[in-house]
Amino acid sequence: MATLLAPEDFSPGEDAMALNKAFEGWGTDEKTIIWILGHRNADQRKQIRLAYQEIYLEDLIKKLKYELSGDFERAVCHWILDPVEREAVLAYEAIIKNYRPDYRVILETALTKSAEELLTVKRTYQFLYKRSLEEDVASHTAGDMRKFLVAVVSVYRYEGEEIEEEVAHSEANILGDEIQGGGGSGGGCGGGALKGAEEIIRILSTRSKPQLLATFNYYKQIHGTSITKSLGGDPADEFSAALRAAIQCIKNPKRYLQKVVSHSMNRVGTEEDALSRVIVTRAEKDLKEMKDVYLEKTGRSLDDAVASETTGDYKAFLLTLLGNQDYF
């Protein structure tokens, strides 16, 4: 369920005018911006953008980029986009903007969606950037990471519920061979280099999700440990980390995203991009369930965590999206 609270009645024209008033003068009235935009759903935001363009002959997003700054600006400018457009923009930024592409964003984009949803994101990406998502991912990555990420964003996965038990069993064994090959057999802390990557990439990037879940179950039965544990926890091995992230995301997307959020607030300093991304992309979908998972796993409410780890307008905006009415 969504955490966003948006009124049924609203006037896009009035909102556009109120926003423009917030931009006027010396500073910017961030509270008004948060109050309005933080309480509008995708359709309403689209209408506001159109109204603003009509009345002021200016792109609202450009204006926001100009008037706001920092993490707050990035969060608001992502939030105001149409959800599909936002996914394409986030993917683009993840690939192009940094020195190294953020594989987690690419995996989230590809694996938290249905095949049709991913296809729509890819079409939007092509419309916006005049290139395919596949070619941009490919030209900014290398080696096994490239093979894996390109395969995962390209696939049009079968969405049926059927499972072939024999195939799941045999592929669990194949995965075991590739993963355990580093040194010695048996599970435990793994951590050794993968013996190979071809089969693990094939299985993870082509099989349907129900089929993969069956395979992961068999893996645990056969090897006595979960596949993610076998892949080890060496943070320097980015490829293994990407495989683990993909498997966790396939197994339980909500739990995976909750982990991303926890992680983002776990270190010295907060990883605002990751925190914003999850809250902004899920506020209209299932952030409520994610809050429940967060509470269950950490013993703390997500609202409290965000309130203590972030500050200022950025904090106010995130809490608004989380469904807080009274934080101002």
Place this chain on the structure above:
Amino acid sequence: MAERKKTTILVIGGKKLNKEGEKIMTSPEECEALRKAFSGTHGVEEKSMLEILVKCNPADLTTFRKKSPYIFLDDECCFEKWDPFHMKSLEIEFLRFQRAVIQQTMHPWERDALLVRKSLEEKPPLYNLLIELACTRTSDEFLGARKAFQCLYSESVEEFVAVRVEGFQRRLLVALVSTYRYEGMRIDEAAIELECQKLGRAIKTDKKNEIENDDEVLRILTTRSKHYLKTIHKCYKKNYDSNLDEDLDDIQMLRDTVNCLCAPPIYFSKILVAAMSVCPTEQEKEALTRVIVTRTDVDMKDIAEEFNRKFGAPLIERIEATALGNYRDFLVALVKRGMAN
């Protein structure tokens, strides 16, 4: 417009007798026409069968059998036996028109999904067919085929292909069937120059298995848009004074990939030449139907021009000389319509 030669039917006046003294109704010319009707490599001549065969009384048929040693075996048995091999061939040739009609009427997505399935279920596998399907269709056309494949077989094309090939073939074929290429015309000139050089370096200096393992060659061919690749092809010609596809001659799959993406008529004309050659395999023959049926409304004119250039005779003429009956007429009509488009 070339006129199709009609089979001449001689009217037999009066009674004719064979050496056994039995009445015969057909002339030697008609016998010959009938033999030809039964012996086609591309279809059967239904008209001859309808007009001549129906006139044959038992004596005629005996003469026909005795005078057709390639169709009927005259061995120790005291009768002329149908050659089982020829009978089997005839079954296939009778069905050729039927299969063309079914392909023509089928939804393109279903047709391509069935062809994808067939490409890897045949022994030996038909990799060029899979490359053809993935590379000559638009992104949305092939996506439709992928959806149809899932409906028909309850699995994705990606998993079907990936599990049946390995190594270089898997890296190439899975990437080709998965990618959803940008179909627009926007290109980055600087990137093209750079990637053209990468390709040139790899192709001109590396050995075959090194090219196959070259991640950059694979990346460029399996992710870039068709317009982008056509521009690279031109750039390559300018820089190295040779054609990219010809330089990849050692690696047939890469050569087919480049042709299918950059110049489908070249690829298709090659297939047509093989289909109508002296001794084509059944796979090569089936390609005749497939190419005509699938390309009539796309680029038949270009294919016909390329065929003429390659083979030295017009496509329609070659079809008329090679195929028989309804099958021939069907193909010729489609080609004519395609060329008028």
